């Protein structure tokens with residue numbers, strides 16, 4: 450199972466979370482977020498990871514291809530998560546600009562119709578991320594989406610379940626939704642951008658109990 454921990458701001462926390470078993474770390478490149486990091490802050494975290502096998506995903510919303518490309522280069526990112534209202538055409542242009550980089554499209558799910566909207570992106574993105582809808586915030590809200598909507602969700606591409614996941618509810622989420630990957634941010638934090646390593650460790654312990662996650666050394 451793919452496990453992305455998002456909203457990393459500190460080098461020592463990024464390295465510790467990768468060591469605990471995260472397969473991807475997310476960096477919030479949205480200036481209005483309390484978890485916002487600059488390109489150089491991302492680079493400092495990435496340097497602390499040394500050769501650890503972990504994906505490095507920049508999270509953007511409604512910005513330009515030029516800004517994304519610059520952050521990918523400076524921050525040595527392996528993936529770009531688009532978390533705003535980016536069109537199919539924008540994703541296609543980004544794919545052409547960054548052919549080697551994973552493109553994830555986040556869809557904020559309010560109703561079943563949003564899931565067909567998600568499928569429309571399939572030809573041009575690698576991975577879908579389903580997050581909760583919030584009227585005033587784009588992400589990191591701690592709100593869950595209606596997992597009942599996802600029981601039959603099988604888009605034919607990799608996807609991540611996000612939105613309000615915590616060490617407390619992760620076993621229920623996996624049992625109900627059976628996602629191929631998960632994404633957590635506020636559920637493993639002390640405050641925005643400050644990850645709680647005890648909560649991250651508890652998450653991986655709970656994931657092992659589900660049987661759907663094996664530690665990398667296993």
Ligand SMILES: O=C(O)c1ccccc1NCC(=O)[C@H](O)[C@H](O)COP(=O)(O)O
Nearest residue numbers: 455482587588589590591612613634635
């Ligand atoms: O986390 C943010 O502050 C954020 C701000 C603007 C756009 C996206 C943002 N986060 C994107 C993520 O991938 C979060 O991990 C995802 O929304 C889940 O967050 P949470 O409900 O706190 O687990």
